[in-house]
Amino acid sequence: MIRNLLPTLASGRLRSTFREERPAALVAAVIVVVITLFLLVPIMETISVGFYSEGELDGYWFERVVSNPILMSELGNTTLLAVITTAVCIVIALPLAVIRARYTFRGINVLAMLLLLPLILPPFVGAIAIKRFLGQFGVLNIMLEDLGLIDMAEGLPPDWLGSGFTGVVILQALHLFPILYLNLSAALANIDPAYMQAARNLGASRFQTFWRVTLPLLMPGLFAGGTIVFIWAFTDIGTPVIVGYEHLTPVTIFKELATSEVTPRTYSLVFIMLSASVSFYLMGRFFLGRNTQVGSTKASVAAETTELGALGTALAWILFGGVVLLSVLPHIGVVLLGVSDHWVNSVLPQEYTLRHLIFVFTSPESLNSIINSLKYAGIATVIDIVIGAAAAWVIIRSKIVGRSVLDGLCMLPLAVPGLILAAGYVAITAQGSWLESFGPTENPFVILVVAYAMRRIPFVVRGVSAGLQQVSEALEEAARNLGASRLGTGLRITAPLIAANIIAAAVLTFSFHMLEVSDSLILAQTPEHYPITKQIYRLATSTGSPEAVNQAAAMGVYGILLLGATMAAASLLLGKRLGMVFRA
Amino acid sequence: MEIALQAISKAYDGVDRPAVSKVSASIASGEFFFLLGPSGCGKTTLLRLVAGLIRPTSGGIAFDGEDVTELPVDQRGTALVFQGYALWPHMTVLENVEFGPRMSGASRDARRRVAMEQLERVQMAEFAQRKPNQLSGGQQQRVALARALAAGTRCLLFDEPLSNLDARLRLHMRDELKTLVKETGVTAIYVTHDQKEALSMADRVAVMNEGEIVQLGTPEEVYSQPATRFVADFLGEANFLGGAVAASGDAVRVTTTAGEIMVSSRTAPDVGSKVQCCVRPEHVRIRAADEGPDPSLENALEATIVSSVYLGDVRQYVCRLGDGADGEWRVAELSQNAHRFEPGQPVLATFAASSVALLRT
Known part of the structure; x- marks a missing residue:
């Protein structure tokens, strides 16, 4: 009966594998095209501009950059800044992660969640207040004088910020340590406790066990988090620009891109930054990150956690609480600045006002910037959710060849900082280009939205992937088996089950867009297109009005509120899985 | 369907x-x-x-x-x-x-x-x-x-x-x-x-x-x-004994080192071919050696009790066939009607020709 079917079967065979994965392949192809067009092409453009002089390919501008002592010393400075920031982050995050993994004490879950708070407060906003705290006549020195430790009358008090380098390190480290903390916590959770128990059983002390067993096994997690922190610090422009420390390569690039002084030299600098970032990223991801998989084993025994006594709990609270407090200090400063009427030579403002907070909504420029940001961020979020969710589906659920390449491509924005992407958009919309009318000085609406969207694709991909991994494939198969189409299954089964992840990814992405710094500062050059961050930057650096800083701070307050609310919503939705979003 | x-x-x-x-x-x-x-x-x-x-x-x-x-x-x-x-x-x-x-x-x-x-x-x-x-x-x-x-x-x-x-x-x-x-x-x-x-x-x-x-x-x-x-093996416990087909037809006779085994096989294997005989433990009856074979069961192999374990419903014996070169067999006797045999005791492992399966080797 079946024998006569065989000729038709044979002809259908070749098509079947392809047909089964055709939707996935189609989706993947579209995503690859989009990322290529809007991420890779602009980047290639910056590289090629930097390597052309007088219409010919050569290394003239590159040599000019490399042989320029000022630019080279800036590059050295930038590297040093990133190294120190990363080191400080490790010093803060490692003990916290280890304590979290080893001990339990009352309130640990709340404290552990509060540790993520700094992530939601952009250092760029905190920077507005840092001078108020650490400057020569800042709050710290006033407090020290009150305590009788220094005497301002005797001469100039110490300048804790120095040239500003210290301030940038502090702000960056306090902002970025949670990323390292999350990665280290994940790595610790992946180490089979039996490894440690075996070492203890063979006579190693707690410290020896940590040093010889735990720490080596933690290395992949340390490097994974460290890479992100390093690249972030290495290419940050918001913080140093507001703090006023400008002897850094990203700041130089920003200054040249934001004015009309763009030369191939600028792009050569961009190329150097890009090569460095991508090398660090690839090193972290492939060379060191690969060990994560090999090293992470299923636990064969239960982890032993020690319940802390009263003293231990108190010490742990001081440590965790201290770090949390320190990291939100700049933002407390921003809030105070935003509501202060008069704040000179005192720890807290002498008089308070709501004037600045109200100003934000009455000043046409500020209001306009808020409306602009809502538009840019809203559209970019929709783009991110569509692309990111589709990519996550292909990566997690399909079996198509090369889906790990797609995953790598979607993570690429992590290695390509906003600064470099912005440079790419400046390059493709340069004068004389057919895209000129979309350029920063014309109407940057499109390039701002696209640049925002490209930057946060990794968040959505990771967030949605995390949800898909938790939903058993059998739930989808059961629906297909009972006659639901692919689309029907997606809408009726998958989407409701990962709704929390999608919503969380959306609110987070939206709020990150709202406070996007690098792209905004570089790509919005006409006041009517300024987004919030550019407006804050303009106010914070303006010398026109004495109240401009307060107005900038007031806008920062709204930013903090927005991010705080969205982060709270996201963590309510995702619970412990929140950390997944911030993984490379 | x-x-x-x-x-x-x-x-x-x-x-x-x-x-x-x-x-x-x-x-x-x-x-x-x-x-x-x-x-x-x-x-x-x-x-x-x-x-x-x-x-x-x-x-x-x-x-x-x-x-x-x-x-x-x-x-x-x-x-x-x-x-x-x-x-x-x-x-x-x-x-x-x-x-x-x-x-x-x-x-x-x-x-x-x-x-x-x-x-x-x-x-x-x-x-x-x-x-x-x-x-x-x-x-x-x-x-x-x-x-x-x-x-x-x-x-x-x-x-x-x-x-x-x-x-x-x-x-x-x-x-x-x-x-x-x-x-x-x-x-x-x-x-x-x-x-x-x-x-x-x-x-x-x-x-x-x-x-x-x-x-x-x-x-x-x-x-x-x-x-x-x-x-x-997958469907339960089984005893095996290798041998060569000595006679084929309605009744198959297999020569093994522990003795001859009669098999009522549905297929007729070639004379001289190597086969494995398989018998389930519950199809074997133990008899004391001095009792002689059971006339109703075609096969009787000389064996020695190695161990005897009481399992509630059944008593399980392990016995060594012949001189021991052919390995050990497990036998399960319902405990209520089992005569008790002691380790070291010479016995006969008896079973019907119809309970033997011939396996391909």
């Missing part, structure tokens, strides 16, 4: 051995058909091929003579009961069960009626408004079954549906499932690694190993006349 598998194979990229290799079988309408084998033998892959969740690398599948190899999963019309049940956590029990009829376009009333009917059948109607996570494992099992039945399929597929239940409930559900399947009259394919489940429920069993069906037959056939040593 009649199901035909024609030389069906499934290979995965980067895996040398195919998960399923050229399997052919035809399953009659209304048959309760079992795929039995150790984990990794390809039985679940074969089931998923039938459901259309995966596509074969080669070969074909036909339902009632109609080629369905290329038919996507949602148009196959099978209903699969998943190992972990796969009840959707965001839907109530009723919504879960209604899903099949909803997909086939049934009206609200119609699908509700069908769903409640099936929930009543599995005695879960009172839980219709609960969410799956408010149910016990056994209750979830029933809902999964109701969901499959409500789809109105002519082909039920079971992927180790009882493996997540505790032992008592499992025994109970065996009977219930069998009754239900027989009641509805649908064709059912059931995957399991539990030989007791297969033997007690199946109309026919396909024993699988390394992607192939090694033997296909009724439970009695595969148990008492295993075709290979693997089947003999």
Whole structure:
């Protein structure tokens, strides 16, 4: 009966594998095209501009950059800044992660969640207040004088910020340590406790066990988090620009891109930054990150956690609480600045006002910037959710060849900082280009939205992937088996089950867009297109009005509120899985 | 519904051995058909091929003579009961069960009626408004079954549906499932690694190993006349003795180092060929050596008791055949009628010619 079917079967065979994965392949192809067009092409453009002089390919501008002592010393400075920031982050995050993994004490879950708070407060906003705290006549020195430790009358008090380098390190480290903390916590959770128990059983002390067993096994997690922190610090422009420390390569690039002084030299600098970032990223991801998989084993025994006594709990609270407090200090400063009427030579403002907070909504420029940001961020979020969710589906659920390449491509924005992407958009919309009318000085609406969207694709991909991994494939198969189409299954089964992840990814992405710094500062050059961050930057650096800083701070307050609310919503939705979003 | 598998194979990229290799079988309408084998033998892959969740690398599948190899999963019309049940956590029990009829376009009333009917059948109607996570494992099992039945399929597929239940409930559900399947009259394919489940429920069993069906037959056939040593071992304890065929025909005589064995074989092996004789422990009777052979049993081999263990219902002896070069046999005697033998005691291991299976070597 079946024998006569065989000729038709044979002809259908070749098509079947392809047909089964055709939707996935189609989706993947579209995503690859989009990322290529809007991420890779602009980047290639910056590289090629930097390597052309007088219409010919050569290394003239590159040599000019490399042989320029000022630019080279800036590059050295930038590297040093990133190294120190990363080191400080490790010093803060490692003990916290280890304590979290080893001990339990009352309130640990709340404290552990509060540790993520700094992530939601952009250092760029905190920077507005840092001078108020650490400057020569800042709050710290006033407090020290009150305590009788220094005497301002005797001469100039110490300048804790120095040239500003210290301030940038502090702000960056306090902002970025949670990323390292999350990665280290994940790595610790992946180490089979039996490894440690075996070492203890063979006579190693707690410290020896940590040093010889735990720490080596933690290395992949340390490097994974460290890479992100390093690249972030290495290419940050918001913080140093507001703090006023400008002897850094990203700041130089920003200054040249934001004015009309763009030369191939600028792009050569961009190329150097890009090569460095991508090398660090690839090193972290492939060379060191690969060990994560090999090293992470299923636990064969239960982890032993020690319940802390009263003293231990108190010490742990001081440590965790201290770090949390320190990291939100700049933002407390921003809030105070935003509501202060008069704040000179005192720890807290002498008089308070709501004037600045109200100003934000009455000043046409500020209001306009808020409306602009809502538009840019809203559209970019929709783009991110569509692309990111589709990519996550292909990566997690399909079996198509090369889906790990797609995953790598979607993570690429992590290695390509906003600064470099912005440079790419400046390059493709340069004068004389057919895209000129979309350029920063014309109407940057499109390039701002696209640049925002490209930057946060990794968040959505990771967030949605995390949800898909938790939903058993059998739930989808059961629906297909009972006659639901692919689309029907997606809408009726998958989407409701990962709704929390999608919503969380959306609110987070939206709020990150709202406070996007690098792209905004570089790509919005006409006041009517300024987004919030550019407006804050303009106010914070303006010398026109004495109240401009307060107005900038007031806008920062709204930013903090927005991010705080969205982060709270996201963590309510995702619970412990929140950390997944911030993984490379 | 009649199901035909024609030389069906499934290979995965980067895996040398195919998960399923050229399997052919035809399953009659209304048959309760079992795929039995150790984990990794390809039985679940074969089931998923039938459901259309995966596509074969080669070969074909036909339902009632109609080629369905290329038919996507949602148009196959099978209903699969998943190992972990796969009840959707965001839907109530009723919504879960209604899903099949909803997909086939049934009206609200119609699908509700069908769903409640099936929930009543599995005695879960009172839980219709609960969410799956408010149910016990056994209750979830029933809902999964109701969901499959409500789809109105002519082909039920079971992927180790009882493996997540505790032992008592499992025994109970065996009977219930069998009754239900027989009641509805649908064709059912059931995957399991539990030989007791297969033997007690199946109309026919396909024993699988390394992607192939090694033997296909009724439970009695595969148990008492295993075709290979693997089947003999997998379906329970078995004793083996190698030898050469001395005479063939209606009665086969096999010469072994422990003595001659008479076999009433259905096939007539070539004289001189090497074979393995297989005898189940419960088919062997121990007699004291001085009693002499039992005239009603054709075979009697000299043996020495090595150990004797009381197991409640049976007493299990281990005895050494002949001079010990042929290994040890296990014998299970019902403890109530067993005469007790002591270790070291010379005995005769006696068994009928009809209880010997000849295995290919």
